[in-house]
Amino acid sequence: MTIVLARKFDQRIVVLSDTMISDWKDTVPNVLPGRLKSIVVNTWLTVSYSGLSSQAMDIIRSLRTHAGLTTAIAVSVLLSAKDRFDDEIEFILCSHEDRARMIKISASGVSEGSDFYWIGCPQAATEISHRHVQSPATKNLPDYISQDEIDFISTFWNFLKDGVHGSVGGAAINCLCSDFGHCYLTHAGVFAWDTIILGRDDP
Numbered sequence: 001m002t003i004v005l006a007r008k009f010d011q012r013i014v015v016l017s018d019t020m021i022s023d024w025k026d027t028v029p030n031v032l033p034g035r036l037k038s039i040v041v042n043t044w045l046t047v048s049y050s051g052l053s054s055q056a057m058d059i060i061r062s063l064r065t066h067a068g069l070t071t072a073i074a075v076s077v078l079l080s081a082k083d084r085f086d087d088e089i090e091f092i093l094c095s096h097e098d099r100a101r102m103i104k105i106s107a108s109g110v111s112e113g114s115d116f117y118w119i120g121c122p123q124a125a126t127e128i129s130h131r132h133v134q135s136p137a138t139k140n141l142p143d144y145i146s147q148d149e150i151d152f153i154s155t156f157w158n159f160l161k162d163g164v165h166g167s168v169g170g171a172a173i174n175c176l177c178s179d180f181g182h183c184y185l186t187h188a189g190v191f192a193w194d195t196i197i198l199g200r201d202d203p
Contacts, residue, residue, distance in 0.1 A: 001167035003120040004037055004048045005128065005156060006092045009149045011100045013177040015048055015092070016156040019170030034170040044096040045074060046175055046182045050120035051089035055081070059089075071095040071103075078105045090119040094177040124159075124168045133158045 004017040019034025038048040039060045047063070049056035059081040063074055071093070078091045087107040095101045104111040106119065118125045133154040138147065153174060159165075160172050174185045 001121040001124075002037055002050045003118065003124040003128070003168045004050055004092060005118045005125075005152075006048065006094060006102055006116070007149075007152055008100060008102055008115040009146055010144075011096075011179050012144065012149070013094045013100060013102055014149060014152060015046060015094060015175040015177065016153065017048055017173045017175070018160060018168045019173065020168050021053055022167060036173065038173055038175040040175065040182045040184065041074075042069070043181045045069070045071070046094045046177050047074070047078065048092045048094075048119070048175075049089055052085055055085055056089045056091075071097045071101065075103060075105065075110065079110060082106070092117050092119055094182070096177060096179045096182070100177075100179065121165070121167045124165045127165060128155065128159050131155050131159060 001022050002018055002020050004015065006013060006015045015038045017037035019036065021034050035053050035057070037050065038046060039057070040046050041060065041063050045063070047060045049060065059077065063069060063077060066073055066077070074093055074095070078093065082089055082091065082105055090107070091105040093101075093103040093105065095103070101112065102114070102117055104114075104117040104119065111117070118128075133151060138150055141147070141150075157172050160169060163169060176183055176185055
């Protein structure tokens with residue numbers, strides 16, 4: 001199982017996901033390395049998935065082969081794939097082809113218009129929705145980043161760090177989608193539950 005959250009902040013969309021892969025045939029889940037759940041397809045399109053991982057990744061990779069790819073073509077391909085695999089794959093598509101758009105493709109069909117979508121483990125989504133980590137007020141934020149965005153990211157990172165839900169976990173992936181381009185944010189974090197000794201005198 002997995003969790004993917006996408007939230008729109010004006011023209012910016014932040015997509016947060018874990019890397020957990022669960023296979024009922026395995027005795028333990030594949031937490032690390034796991035798999036990337038949000039894939040930047042090009043400078044204006046990012047697709048996230050939950051469900052059948054190998055199949056979903058192949059479908060998302062196939063989008064790059066479409067000449068003249070548009071948001072409408074991507075939605076059509078993903079909707080067809082969802083139907084072909086009997087609703088065992090869900091997608092969140094983030095596009096800045098002409099404006100900021102978030103589209104959820106799930107068993108209930110195609111949804112657009114909300115500022116927040118999630119896919120994956122319902123229990124994890126419920127637990128996250130009942131949390132709210134209010135980060136210390138960040139001074140001198142650029143005018144395009146809000147405190148709400150910082151708090152949203154902090155809530156997700158703290159949820160994964162606490163490790164309270166067995167079907168989500170691994171690395172926290174933070175993908176930023178904006179009209180300036182789509183990218184993975186260039187920072188990383190590690191959660192450790194014990195002291196790590198880096199040198200003789202430096203804990």
